[in-house]
Amino acid sequence: MPFDKKTLFTAAALVAALGAGFGIAKLSDRPPVAEAEAEAGEGHAEGGGTEVKLTAEQARAAGIAIVTVSHGGAGDLRLSGRVEATPSARAAVAAPVSGGVVQLLVAPGASVRAGAGLAVIRSAEGAAVRAESIASGAEADAARAALAREERLFKAGVTARQDWEAARAAATRASAEAAAARAKVAAFGTPGESGTTIVRSPIVGVVTSLQVAPGGFVGQGGPVAEVTNPALVEVVFNAPAEAAAKLRVGAPLTVLGADGAETKAVIAGIAPMAQNATGAAVIRARLSDGRLTPGAAVSAAFSTETGGYPTVPSEAVQTVGGRPVVFIAEEDGFRAQPVTPGRSGAGFTQIVGGLKGSERIAGRGAFVLKAELSKGEAGDED
Structure with a gap:
């Protein structure tokens, strides 16, 4: 059957329409999950990444x-404070004996262990004390030997009891004097034969300062060095009355350093300030994790609401x-x-x-x- 041009154009339009309709049906026929994923993907592409x-x-x-x-x-209470060394973390080291400074064994900033030498002092007084200790020890040995001899004679019936008792008293007195002399030597830093004494650190830590120099003189009890253990620190806050009233010993808090990093702590003490009438208090907190540098400024967030x-x-x-x-x-x-x-x-x-x-x-x-x-x-x- 012959077809004219009009019929051909009409048939072509119908086929195109059917093809488009089939395509639309296929697109709209996808499951809801896939459609949602596609929409999410489109949104992600339009809004950019989130990671x-x-x-x-x-x-x-x-x-x-x-x-x-x-x-x-919302951080009802926020206090500013500072990091301080605990009382047990600081040691002011003094000269145990008067004398001249022979040598410094460390420099500021040096890490030292407990008992480490800090400086060497030579002292005539130290040499004299050591000599006295040696003499007292020798006298104690002689007195003990005399007591042992008198005890043998007394048991043999050769000497009187009062002689044995006198020897025993002399030995006891000599031993006590020798012990006192040894204690004095220890208090003087256990000087050597030439009178040199090594000044030692009583704690582990870092040498923060030295107050003596080689060739100088230091009196007994004079400052030699300061040592601080940076690991033993606490956080101290001055809290106004309204804040102090809401805080309790043992309560946790979050300490924020100057760099924004957080450290957990626990309130260890609350002490009224000198102006007790104001109700203000000093809050001391002990770190439960992390480390802070002594002297650093910090802040703390306290939650005054539950939930x-x-x-x-x-x-x-x-x-x-x-x-x-x-x-x-x-x-x-x-x-x-x-x-x-x-x-x-x-x-x-x-x-x-x-x-x-x-x-x-x-x-x-x-x-x-x-x-x-x-x-x-x-x-x-x-």
Whole structure:
């Protein structure tokens, strides 16, 4: 049957329409899960990635501090303090005897063990004390020998009892004098035959200062050196009355260093300040993990509410793609987690949605991750 041009054009249009309809049916026929995954993939492509790949070393080098999300009232209480050596961590070493400084055995900054020599002092007085100790020891030996001889004679019935008792008293007195002489020698630093005495450190630590120099003179009891054990530190805060009233010995707290890194501590003591009428107190906290440098400035966050929303440092909350996020630390980097911030105060922000409260996140330096993420988005657009 012959076909005219009009019939051919109509048939071609019908075939094209049927083909397009089949294609539409195939596209819309995919399962809901696949459709959702496709939509998620499209959204990810449009909004850019949510992960920043960084090793732990790279994160530290970039100044990123990882902190743990806590629960509480948005940091209701935050105190500033300082790191101090504990009383047992410091030793002021004095000269045990007067004399001239012959030699210094260490320099400031040197690490020393307990009993390590710090300086050598030569003293005529020390030599005299040593000689007296030797003489007292010899006299004690002679007195004990005389007592042993009198005891044999007394048992043999050759000597009287009173002679034996007199010998025993003399031996006891000589032994006591010898012991006193030895103690005096020890107090003088156990000088050698030439009167040289080694001044020793009583604790393990670092030599923070030396107050003597070779060729100088130091009197007995004069300062020679100071030694501090940097591992024995505590954190000290001056708390106003309203803060001190809310704190208890044994309560945990989070200490934040100047670099934003967190360290766990426990309140070890609360002492009223001199102006007791004000209610202010000195709070001393003992570190339960981590290390801090003596003299460093720190701050501490105290939660004055039980339960509550997860709380993060305010600088941890960044805006990416118009949405607030925090960066959760993962094994190979950080992931941007959308959150809903609540109220803020004292450098902390409540998170009313998006966090469970036990995550580890980027605190100080989170803006670096935001910049890195933004750089990746710009690269995708290109």
